[in-house]
Amino acid sequence: MDKLDDLFRGFRSGVTAPSEDAVSAARELLLRGIGSFDHPRPSRPRRRRAFVAVAAAILVGGLLVTPAVGIGGRLLALIESAPGPPDVQAPVWSSGGRQIAFLSRRGESNFDLDVVNADGSGQRTLIHGATREPPSWSPDGLKIAFESLRDNGVYTVNADGSGRQRLARDSKDPAWSPDGRTIAFFSGAKIYLRNADGSEHRTLTRPQAGVRDLAWSPDGRKLAFLQGKGGCGPSCHDLYVVNSDGSGLRNLTAKLAVGIRLGLGPASDPAWSPDGQMIAFARLNPGLGEPIYVVKADGSRLRNLTPKPVGAYADPAWSPDGRKIAFVSDRDGNSEVFVMNANGKGQRNLTRNPAFDADPAWSPDGRKIAFASKRDGKYGIYVMNADGSGQRRLAQHSP
Amino acid sequence: MEPVRSDVDCVARSLSEPSAFELIFDRHYGSVHRYLHRRAGRDLADELAAETFALAFERRTSCRATSTVLPWLYGIATNLLRHRRRAEIRQLRAYARTGVDRWAAYEDETAGRVDGSAYDRPLARALATMRPRERDALLLYALADLSYEEIACALEVPVGTVRTWLHRARRTAQRELTTETDVFPLATSGADLHG
Numbered sequence: 001m002d003k004l005d006d007l008f009r010g011f012r013s014g015v016t017a018p019s020e021d022a023v024s025a026a027r028e029l030l031l032r033g034i035g036s037f038d039h040p041r042p043s044r045p046r047r048r049r050a051f052v053a054v055a056a057a058i059l060v061g062g063l064l065v066t067p068a069v070g071i072g073g074r075l076l077a078l079i080e081s082a083p084g085p086p087d088v089q090a091p092v093w094s095s096g097g098r099q100i101a102f103l104s105r106r107g108e109s110n111f112d113l114d115v116v117n118a119d120g121s122g123q124r125t126l127i128h129g130a131t132r133e134p135p136s137w138s139p140d141g142l143k144i145a146f147e148s149l150r151d152n153g154v155y156t157v158n159a160d161g162s163g164r165q166r167l168a169r170d171s172k173d174p175a176w177s178p179d180g181r182t183i184a185f186f187s188g189a190k191i192y193l194r195n196a197d198g199s200e201h202r203t204l205t206r207p208q209a210g211v212r213d214l215a216w217s218p219d220g221r222k223l224a225f226l227q228g229k230g231g232c233g234p235s236c237h238d239l240y241v242v243n244s245d246g247s248g249l250r251n252l253t254a255k256l257a258v259g260i261r262l263g264l265g266p267a268s269d270p271a272w273s274p275d276g277q278m279i280a281f282a283r284l285n286p287g288l289g290e291p292i293y294v295v296k297a298d299g300s301r302l303r304n305l306t307p308k309p310v311g312a313y314a315d316p317a318w319s320p321d322g323r324k325i326a327f328v329s330d331r332d333g334n335s336e337v338f339v340m341n342a343n344g345k346g347q348r349n350l351t352r353n354p355a356f357d358a359d360p361a362w363s364p365d366g367r368k369i370a371f372a373s374k375r376d377g378k379y380g381i382y383v384m385n386a387d388g389s390g391q392r393r394l395a396q397h398s399p
Numbered sequence: 400m401e402p403v404r405s406d407v408d409c410v411a412r413s414l415s416e417p418s419a420f421e422l423i424f425d426r427h428y429g430s431v432h433r434y435l436h437r438r439a440g441r442d443l444a445d446e447l448a449a450e451t452f453a454l455a456f457e458r459r460t461s462c463r464a465t466s467t468v469l470p471w472l473y474g475i476a477t478n479l480l481r482h483r484r485r486a487e488i489r490q491l492r493a494y495a496r497t498g499v500d501r502w503a504a505y506e507d508e509t510a511g512r513v514d515g516s517a518y519d520r521p522l523a524r525a526l527a528t529m530r531p532r533e534r535d536a537l538l539l540y541a542l543a544d545l546s547y548e549e550i551a552c553a554l555e556v557p558v559g560t561v562r563t564w565l566h567r568a569r570r571t572a573q574r575e576l577t578t579e580t581d582v583f584p585l586a587t588s589g590a591d592l593h594g
Contacts, residue, residue, distance in 0.1 A: 004569055004576075007518050008541035011526075012437040016504045018445065023428060026449035030424050033453045034417040109414045109460060131460070152461050170458065 032228035035237075087397040088379040090134035091361045091370040093118075094141040099159065100361075100370055101126075101135045101144055102381050104397050113146050115159060116381065116395040118363070123395045126161040136176045136183075138196070145174035145183055154185045156196075167194055168201075173212060177244075178220040186211055191223065193244070204246045212237075217276045220244065222297065224270035224279055227251075239270055239281055241297055252279070252299045271316045272297075273342070280305075280316035280325060292316045292327055294342075305344035317360045318342070319386070326350070326360035326369055337371050339386070350388035362386070370394070406468040410459050420456050427469055428452065431476050434543050439480060439487045440502025447483070451476040463552065473543045474553025477535050488527050495524035518576065525575035533568035536561050 018026075087105040094101070098118050103111040106128065113127040113135055131147040138144070138156075145156045145167070153169040167174065171187035182193050184204075189211055194201035208227045215224045221244055226237040239252045271280040273294075278301075280294045292313045295302040305325070306313050315328040326339045332349055337360045340347040351357040355375035362369055366386060373382045373393075380396040406423060413420035431451055435444035455462075455475050464471050480487060490502045498520050526534055532554070539550045547565075551558040 004572055005541055007522060007576075008537060008572070011519075011522050011542070012500070012503050012505075014505045015433065015436045015441070016506050017429065018432040018436075018448070022432070022445040022448070025445070026428060026432075026452060027421075027424060029449045030421065030452045030456055033456045034420060149460060152458060 035228060086356065086358070086372055086374065086379045088381055088395070089132070089359055089372045091359060091372065091381045092134055092137060093361055093363050093370065094137045094159075095139050095364055096141045097364040099141065100381060100394065101137065102372075102395065103130060103132060103134065110149060113144065113157075114395065115144075118368075118383075118394075120383075120392075120394040124161065126157055126159070127155075127164065131172075133173060136174050138176050139178060139180040145176055145185075147172050147174065154183075154187075156183070165198075167198075168192065173214045175214045175216055175223075177216050178218055182220075182244075184214050184216065184223055186214060186225075191225065191242070204244075205242060205249065213270060215270045215272060216244075217272050217297070218274055219276050222248075222276075224272065224297075226270065239279065239295065241279075241299075250299060252295050252297075253293075253302070271318060273318050274320055274322040278342075280318065282314045282316060282327075292325070303344075305340070306347070315358065315360060317362055319362050320364055320366040324386075326362065328358045328360065337369065339369075339388075348388070350384065351391065352388065353391075357382075405466060407462075407464055407466060410462050410464070410468060413456070413459055417456070420459060423455070423468060423472075424452050427472055430469060430543075431472050434473060434538075435476055435480070436503060437542050438538055439483060440490055441504045442502070443480075443483055443486060447476060447479045450479055454479070470543075470545050470549040470553050473539060473545060474555070477539060477553060480535075481531060484531055491523045491527035495520045495527060521576045522572070525572040528575060529568050529571045530564075533564045533571065536564040537568035537572070540565060 089103050089105075091100050091102045093099070099115050100118060101113065101115050104114045104125070105111050109132060110128075111130045111132055112125045113130040114123060114125050116123040126144065127146065127148070129149045131149055133147040135144045135146040141159065143156050143158055143163075145154065147153075148155045148166075151166075151169040152171070154167045154171040154174040155164055156167060156174075157164045167183060168185065168187055171185045171192070174183055174185040176183055176196070181196055183196055184191060184193050186192070189207040191204040191211075191214065192201055193204055204223070211225055211227050213226045216222070217224070222241050223244060224239060224241050227240050228237055238254060240249060241252055242249045272278075273280070276297065278294045278296055280292055282292050291304045291306045293302060293304055306327075306329075309331050313327055313329045315326075317326045318324070319326070323342055324339050325342055326337060328335055329338050330336070332352075334354055335356045335358050336349050336353070337351045337357050338347055338349050350369070351371065351373070353373070353375050355373060357371055357373045357375070359372040360369050361371065363383075368383050369386055370381060370383045373380060375382075376393065376396075378397055381394045382391055383394050384391040406426070409419050409422045413423075428448060432444050432448040435447050435451075438444075439447070451472060455468075455472055458475070462468055462471050494500045494502075500519075500523075526538075529537070535554060536550055539545045539553060540547075545553065547558050547561050550561045554561070
């Protein structure tokens, strides 16, 4: 059958090379996807983010001012020199406040999903081979949804480690709805909603480039997420909101783009206020650092909460009573956990420690804040009172 | 100047430094586009080649390649084509019927009519007639130049399945070519099972 094969080898063999337009459009699409990962931050929690390459972020911001589509050698070198990613990250409280799930690194992007009791006892590994996407507790505290390296799927597992079940493959970013009935996730760049009992699923949106960071509103009626924004550099996103029935898709940060030059950085994970009225996120503005913004869920009242001092900020996390926002900043010289009033006033350094601190997570009763720290030389999950006192270790990374 | 990195190095690196993946794009976009162009015409190739690399980046943790990632990329491109099967078949049928290929863009303007000589139309019809997976296997072999093992990897099936599909694809093609041209020699059985 050589002759037959040869004939097929000749089929349309005279076609032209791709046009320049096609190549650039394809490259742009890829760069948007790349941009949704930007620096080598391993943690991209639903509502908080590891504050790894803070210094690099500012420098990156400065570099991005020079118009350039795509990422150049200098930028790459900067990214390479940034501090390595933390080995333990993304503490997430169960809604009863009794357990904390977190990620513990095994390999470059290979994590264990661990759980520890809120008093520090009973640390155990539930799953090997999770990705760096922080897990999502079911509201009843019995199960956890997570991203697995195995067929890049979204899975659930019982809090005791039993009963691992796949929800979907080639999917990411699972988020349990507040009423416990639905799990949202991305698959094929679309939002899927799947009943937690597996009975049915539906697609919510059309495929969009560079989607990430799915977050339910507290009343379960809306979902916020990030979507790549074309034409403004590789690390550029807008914040979108959609109703849980698929209607009302809306871009909340389209306004931010106006007047801002090439090199807009990533918006951080959307963090809903407990009353569902506002969403907080961090944005990288070249030359202006990475302030924390809030916006109303209808797109109005977009405000910069941390205009001064200019620096890198990240990981906004609302207190359960909605009065305060914890966040991460490097303005005192290293990555620390801060708190401020929800209007941006009264910013205070809580951790006050020369080591790396990040990933603040309020306990459901608002009395404590869990966070990741490297203060004992190794990365661990720590907890402190909401005023910064009583800082102690709950769990540690054990290689 | 940095030493040239192998494909798998780039992919591994891109797990923590995503921008390293752009090198994969630079190296292989042309090949992937060409494969898609020859299968489904230029417009679809423009669209699906872009999607292939965006998707490949998202799935880079699942790349199992040990040296070149091109077979992996062809696999992704081929799976994307599955969703556009109707478009692909419509083109092939029209091409088979009229002898005019309106979907591909040729280097030589007139080549659309003389490329592949007399076998163009029956080839197009043969491709349209085959089962989708048989067409995938055959064209990954003939256009993308993959080995049986690489095809198996790309389509995520055992090598034996690939052999079966190729055998059936060739048989279908033979039938079409023989019927159409009355010149194409009948195969001797068993002679086509090689790889």
